[in-house]
Amino acid sequence: MQFDVIFDHNDFLIAYKPVGVSFHSEDSPGFVVMLEAQLNVKLFPVHRLDKVTSGLIVLAKHKAAAAKLTALFESRQIDKFYLALIDAKPKKKQGWVKGDMAKSRRGAFKLLKSNENPAVTRFYSQTIEPGIRAVILKPFSGKTHQLRVALKSLGAPIIGDELYAGSLADRTYLHAYNLQFRWDGISIDCKASPVEGELFKRFLSSEVFNDWQQPTNLEW
Incomplete structure (x- = not known):
């Protein structure tokens, strides 16, 4: 399996992780x-994506870059935007989802009403065809399964996300679409559209996707 490198820098690279790859x-x-073997280079992970999620991953090329990227993630100076598809009407069409998260059954998590160390997510949603809504999400924290739990808590789990009671589909419809941050005074703005999934292919031709191609036009 060959992976696409979307952006290559002396200190890091940004690559596309396909759905279904751990x-x-x-x-x-x-x-x-596998990416290290493909490129014949040592890479240092600084964040991750779930196996069921496709999209952009930034990987450092040396320890100093890894430390710097980790600090940027921890201080929320790297903006991440995700795309998802849902087929149930959410409790609200846009806004914030905030709450502590706790382990549930079968490796899943659940959202609590407390806010001691909360997962924080902002989202917008819009209908793209009858029965299907697209969602653009920005996490303001880095909790495991955060976006999947957020949509489940709104009564609208991601299509294909069986762990969180999503409808059966050819994939889990969650994709890491856009990474934005500054590196040594240079603005990095990297995007990659989802390539797997029939519903995503229909979404990419919609007016909604066209409106969302520059996520920072929305109010976060």
């Missing part, structure tokens, strides 16, 4: 190991 090695080599 980030870390499990029973077989994971995304990072």
